[in-house]
Amino acid sequence: MDEEFRAVIDLEGVTKHYEVGPVLVTALGGIDLHVSAGEFVVILGASGSGKTTTLNLIGALDTASSGKITVGGRDLSNSSRSELFALRRETVSFIFQSFNLFPSLTATENVEFGMDVSGRRDSADPEEILTSVGLSHRLGHFPHELSGGEQQRVAIARALATGNPVLLADEPTGELDFKTGSQILELLAEQADSDRVVLVVTHNREISRMADRVVEMSSGQIVSDGPPPGGKTPLSELRW
Template sequence: MDEGATTTRGGIRLLGVHKTYGSGEAAVHALRDIDIDIPAGELVAVLGASGSGKTTLLNIIGGIESADSGSIVVAGQDISDRPPATLGEFRRAHIGFVFQFFNLIPSLTARENIEVLVELTGRGDRARAQELLSAVGLADRANHFPAQLSGGQQQRVSIARALATDPDLVLADEPTGALDVATGRDVLKLLQQTTRAGRGVIMVTHNEVVAEIADRVVRMRDGRIVATERNTAPTDAAAVRW
């Protein structure tokens, strides 16, 4: 595979990555000898049971956690041995996060939650906040606070926020977990559109049907990647039913 495709804008290459929590008999081997090579511009679904290592993998790719060993190249940056301070710089420059539980600031409106991330990172354009809210169907909720929004609306704000800084890679942890089917389709549609704009998207999910929209499906069990499947005909997000 072409190295430029895997290591620039949104591309990922992990080799021999291990992550263990604790030690001795209490040690939990969260990731074991992870090798993965994903070109930019793909939507990847990571499937597996609870405790299989999905979220740990996402956190290490995003620089939230450090691996114990192995090589990690994300968006053209080798982050294998970076100290925490520079991992923060890497995240701000390259990664957009969509968390399962939204992490919106309760004292800020939907638009302000997007604008504040642009200000903090120094990336993107504050003026895009309203445009992104329109893209997720929330133009009329821009001045509403998180407590005034449903769970599905809060999740859509978090996705708009993740895209506001024009990231190379979007990491989404169970992005449809708290959503009804109709809202979930809207979220998946936006993630598909994100890859068509040349960004990478990695989506952790437990839902086989949701994974059908992905270009590639990575299956995990007990901290290992047990299968990687290329989907030659991804389902259009608008047609997903679960």
């Protein structure tokens, strides 16, 4: 696969329905979305708007009811289970709202695990990456010894360490104070370059002001897609 196409995301007419008892619930009502390499995109919306569903479909954690999803040049609807596993290992990295850390591994070991899964154990220094997210003093600590904000930073470090070209973050500053959240957002924004796409899901409109693009969702539909109103705002001017 050509490197220049690895970090491109395309959704065409994508729907997602869930059966809740006798009721068919529509989470996505047929959306189109294209994200190019180098973009830092915020998907904005209230709870239930479809933003996390969209992220899960892009990351092959769920399957669409209809439509076409292409990530890194791969058509997810025509991919085998092993191909989807390879996509999650080599192309997509997730930062989960619930952290998903291994309780029996230290902060450093959690990051090393992410590097092992993606086959990039020798491509970066896990301690360096943890230091970059402000955890140089917590390298040997286990998740239960860390605060919620510190656990979130370990999860972010693990995602960054893979070097994968598609980085998906679900409410990455949800457990962080303003100072730490600002540091994390700056790190995420820096990851968007010619080789990587960064998508951040949030309900926080203030955070969306620092994005290249804001995709706003409501009731399973994209209601707007473009630069933040008033243009991209420097991190130093954000308050949330």
